[in-house]
Amino acid sequence: MGTITVRLPDDTHKRIKELAASRNTSINKLYEEFTIRALTEFDSENRFKVMASKGNKKRGLELLNKLQRHYGNS
Numbered sequence: 001m002g003t004i005t006v007r008l009p010d011d012t013h014k015r016i017k018e019l020a021a022s023r024n025t026s027i028n029k030l031y032e033e034f035t036i037r038a039l040t041e042f043d044s045e046n047r048f049k050v051m052a053s054k055g056n057k058k059r060g061l062e063l064l065n066k067l068q069r070h071y072g073n074s
Helices: 010-022 027-054 057-071
Strands: none
Touching: 010 027
């Protein structure tokens, strides 16, 4: 397991401590959760980009237009 030191302004550190306490967890677990979420988003975006690069642009635009017509501008 790795160790990271993060320097934060005092007010940010205080708020992180309060957030962790409100979730009944440690700051360490809170940062672990944040990291997992960030990595999941990063991996999803990369998978999407790879899939998009292999896709058919015309067909993709047709599907977006179909969704637009079906769901409107909401």
